[in-house]
Amino acid sequence: MYRIVTRTPLNPSVTKIEVEAPYVAAKAQPGQFIILRVDEDGERVPFTISDSDPVKGTVSIIFQVVGGSTEKLNHVPEGGYIADFAGPLGNPTETEGIKKVCIVGGGVGNAIAYPVAKKFHQIGAEVHCVIGFKNKDIIILEDEFRAASDRLIVMTDDGSYGMKGNVTAGLEILLKENSDYDEVITIGPMIMMKFVSLMTKQYGVKTVASMAPIMIDGTGMCGGCRVTVGGETKFACVDGPEFDGHLIDYDEAMDRMRTYFDFERKAYDEACNLFKQEVR
Amino acid sequence: MPNMSLKKNPMPSQEPDVRNNNFEEVALGYTEEMALDEAARCLNCKNHPCVSGCPVGINIPGFIQKIASGDFEGAYGIISEDSALPAICGRVCPQESQCEKNCVRGIKGEPVGIGRLERFAADTHMKSGAAPAERPASNGHRIAVIGSGPSGLTCAGDLARKGYEVTIFEALHTPGGVLVYGIPEFRLPKAIVRREIEGLKALGVKIETNMIIGKTLSVDELLGDMGFEAVFIGSGAGLPQFMHIPGENLRGVLSANEFLTRINLMGAFKEGSATPVMHAAKTIVVGGGNVAMDAARCAKRLGADVTVVYRRSEAELPARKEEVEHAKEEGIVFSLLCNPVEILAGEGTKQVCGARCIRMELGEPDASGRRRPVEIPGSEFVIDADCVIMALGTSPNPLIKSTTEGLEVSRRGGIVADEDGRSSKARVYAGGDAVTGSATVILAMGAGKKAAAAIDRDIMGAE
Numbered sequence: 001m002y003r004i005v006t007r008t009p010l011n012p013s014v015t016k017i018e019v020e021a022p023y024v025a026a027k028a029q030p031g032q033f034i035i036l037r038v039d040e041d042g043e044r045v046p047f048t049i050s051d052s053d054p055v056k057g058t059v060s061i062i063f064q065v066v067g068g069s070t071e072k073l074n075h076v077p078e079g080g081y082i083a084d085f086a087g088p089l090g091n092p093t094e095t096e097g098i099k100k101v102c103i104v105g106g107g108v109g110n111a112i113a114y115p116v117a118k119k120f121h122q123i124g125a126e127v128h129c130v131i132g133f134k135n136k137d138i139i140i141l142e143d144e145f146r147a148a149s150d151r152l153i154v155m156t157d158d159g160s161y162g163m164k165g166n167v168t169a170g171l172e173i174l175l176k177e178n179s180d181y182d183e184v185i186t187i188g189p190m191i192m193m194k195f196v197s198l199m200t201k202q203y204g205v206k207t208v209a210s211m212a213p214i215m216i217d218g219t220g221m222c223g224g225c226r227v228t229v230g231g232e233t234k235f236a237c238v239d240g241p242e243f244d245g246h247l248i249d250y251d252e253a254m255d256r257m258r259t260y261f262d263f264e265r266k267a268y269d270e271a272c273n274l275f276k277q278e279v280r
Numbered sequence: 281m282p283n284m285s286l287k288k289n290p291m292p293s294q295e296p297d298v299r300n301n302n303f304e305e306v307a308l309g310y311t312e313e314m315a316l317d318e319a320a321r322c323l324n325c326k327n328h329p330c331v332s333g334c335p336v337g338i339n340i341p342g343f344i345q346k347i348a349s350g351d352f353e354g355a356y357g358i359i360s361e362d363s364a365l366p367a368i369c370g371r372v373c374p375q376e377s378q379c380e381k382n383c384v385r386g387i388k389g390e391p392v393g394i395g396r397l398e399r400f401a402a403d404t405h406m407k408s409g410a411a412p413a414e415r416p417a418s419n420g421h422r423i424a425v426i427g428s429g430p431s432g433l434t435c436a437g438d439l440a441r442k443g444y445e446v447t448i449f450e451a452l453h454t455p456g457g458v459l460v461y462g463i464p465e466f467r468l469p470k471a472i473v474r475r476e477i478e479g480l481k482a483l484g485v486k487i488e489t490n491m492i493i494g495k496t497l498s499v500d501e502l503l504g505d506m507g508f509e510a511v512f513i514g515s516g517a518g519l520p521q522f523m524h525i526p527g528e529n530l531r532g533v534l535s536a537n538e539f540l541t542r543i544n545l546m547g548a549f550k551e552g553s554a555t556p557v558m559h560a561a562k563t564i565v566v567g568g569g570n571v572a573m574d575a576a577r578c579a580k581r582l583g584a585d586v587t588v589v590y591r592r593s594e595a596e597l598p599a600r601k602e603e604v605e606h607a608k609e610e611g612i613v614f615s616l617l618c619n620p621v622e623i624l625a626g627e628g629t630k631q632v633c634g635a636r637c638i639r640m641e642l643g644e645p646d647a648s649g650r651r652r653p654v655e656i657p658g659s660e661f662v663i664d665a666d667c668v669i670m671a672l673g674t675s676p677n678p679l680i681k682s683t684t685e686g687l688e689v690s691r692r693g694g695i696v697a698d699e700d701g702r703s704s705k706a707r708v709y710a711g712g713d714a715v716t717g718s719a720t721v722i723l724a725m726g727a728g729k730k731a732a733a734a735i736d737r738d739i740m741g742a743e
Contacts, residue, residue, distance in 0.1 A: 023491070023496050023497060024496060027495070027496065037453055041547070041553070041554055042554050043546060043554040043555040043556075044453070044546070044555075068554060069554060083453070084453040084489070084490050085490065086451070086453070086490035086491075086492060086496070087492070087495065087496065088495060088496070089492070089495060216538060216541050216542065216545075216546070216555075217451070217452060217518075217541065218492075219451055219492055219495075219518065219677060219679060220518065220519050220677055220678075220679065221461075221518040221519065221520070221537055221541070221677070222520070222535060222537050222538035222541055223520045223522070223534070223535040223537060223538055224534065224535075224538045226522075226528075226529050227529075228529050233522060233524070233528065233529060238678075238679070249529075251630070252529055252530075252630060255530075255531050255629075255630040255631075256529070256531050256630075258531060259531050259532075259556075259558070260556035263556035264556065267554065267556075
């Protein structure tokens with residue numbers, strides 16, 4: 001059992017939890033992920049690590065309630081326990097030799113983009129960030145990003161805060177002004193990463209995208225996380241989760257995400273109904 | 281007076297049309313009368329050729345004579361001297377190519393049902409509620425075992441019985457390895473695996489789940505700061521192989537590992553499970569091994585019409601005969617001498633709608649001695665399906681190799697180990713599928729046993 005040490009709501013549907021997992025905390029690096037199960041009958045769900053503290057022995061993840069398992073996770077209180085927490089899995093973000101980077105995050109993906117920005121900032125790289133949200137009310141980690149960035153553009157779809165538009169609009173401004181990025185890193189919804197990659201390709205800037213497909217074990221055993229990269233099959237769990245954004249077959253990856261869509265919808269509704277009954 | 285019947289006592293089983301709708305155990309086990317009658321078929325012959333066919337050398341005539349005399353607990357005791365997991369091996373061992381293959385009774389008629397008798401002795405022991413073995417006094421030596429499948433459990437059990445303090449590190453959330461994530465409930469009930477694991481815990485074996493060696497901890501950390509004197513790697517062969525044909529990453533194509541893990545480890549076949557699994561109308565399973573049979577029979581139980589596609593002929597099917605027969609009885613169709621060349625998607629979608637296959641014929645024998653399947657030009661045809669499961673075999677997971685300096689591996693990714701399980705790295709031993717690539721439960725057990733003996737000799741010899 002793994003204790004939830006702190007629990008911090010970041011916006012109405014996004015929450016940060018800090019979990020006691022000393023072995024994972026000792027090894028965790030930005031870009032890696034963990035797999036957890038909320039309870040004994042729970043499914044195995046991957047989450048990218050958003051922060052870790054090897055001294056305290058804790059690992060933080062940020063999650064959005066999107067299905068049955070995240071709904072259940074959202075109901076575990078501070079001081080409560082979850083059944084399993086395994087990791088760190090996948091490869092850390094490659095930082096070597098990178099002096100100037102642009103990080104493009106979307107929605108809850110910014111929770112994962114932030115530790116990457118922080119890491120580059122710590123090693124002395126020049127860090128530019130474009131972070132996008134639907135609207136003002138769901139913006140997360142703005143202050144943290146500001147502290148880790150040399151330049152920050154906040155975008156909202158509806159223009160209720162920062163600039164109006166998609167992250168690609170903000171990215172294009174930066175690409176026009178900066179022809180010397182070593183790399184663009186993009187983390188967020190697959191459709192967003194697809195369009196970020198299409199744009200950076202025009203500008204000829206190397207791009208890395210962080211994939212979070214369906215998986216069970218996270219160690220290479222199930223093969224559920226197959227992604228076609230440059231015509232080759234890769235396992236996101238052991239070969240990734242970060243891949244060359246210009247080579248990923250996003251359309252295939254997006255379609256594969258729909259494999260269990262009906263089931264997940266139903267599980268979410270059932271979990272919601274259960275908690276509603278408890279409240280009554 | 282021996283029972284000279286030419287036939288084995290048949291195994292009572294669930295009816296095919298009933299069992300292909302449920303996940304309960306297919307084979308129900310011998311009754312006492314059947315066991316006594318079958319045990320009486322053993323001639324207790326002088327050379328006991330059966331024993332030489334057993335990878336762990338169980339005293340087979342010995343335990344069968346005990347059953348024949350009605351001393352079932354005595355029979356269990358004899359099996360336990362050599363096998364750590366009798367209830368499991370009695371169910372999943374390929375006896376027809378091991379002990380029973382050598383049985384004198386098999387020359388004229390059917391061999392003695394050794395596996396069925398082994399299972400009877402183990403199940404009877406379990407039902408008797410006999411107290412688990414007591415924890416022996418510690419000898420103060422600490423050993424780490426990586427993986428809780430058949431080789432790891434066996435190695436841990438043997439060392440614990442000698443007084444070693446053993447900790448098993450398991451990557452998944454539940455111990456048992458392939459016994460829980462791979463082999464379905466209807467062939468090996470998970471309660472039996474749990475019971476064997478409880479037995480090990482009673483011997484003092486600690487099990488740490490969620491520990492991915494190579495990620496959470498390294499082998500060198502186990503040998504260093506963690507203070508283990510030796511490490512046994514029994515991490516299995518978990519990496520699924522694919523065909524690398526067009527369409528293989530479409531929605532609806534999955535590895536047998538993924539399909540079986542969802543069903544067996546995560547219990548996705550149960551109503552209300554939190555883990556989803558594909559409920560297809562028509563499923564193709566590619567491959568002819570035991571894993572392919574398991575996947576096909578699971579898909580059938582989830583309501584699909586199932587076709588097994590295998591590139592050689594029936595005689596070459598690597599699966600146990602019994603599994604193939606069970607699958608056929610349950611209504612699974614076999615499309616033999618046939619191989620997929622492309623997975624097809626529905627028009628305008630990326631969802632599987634079938635597989636384009638090509639007919640094969642057998643040519644000259646290849647390196648494995650089996651006749652090489654050769655494509656027949658122009659023989660392509662399409663099998664409709666909304667799910668394709670790839671059961672083409674697995675290879676050892678590279679996670680440990682890639683994080684352990686000085687650990688030699690073969691070209692195929694298996695850890696290089698000698699007869700006794702010693703690897704190229706000091707104090708590191710390995711066995712089971714992690715060394716051989718995918719093989720059988722009993723061979724993995726045998727390797728775990730040998731390594732335990734070698735660890736004991738090496739540590740005691742150094743004292």
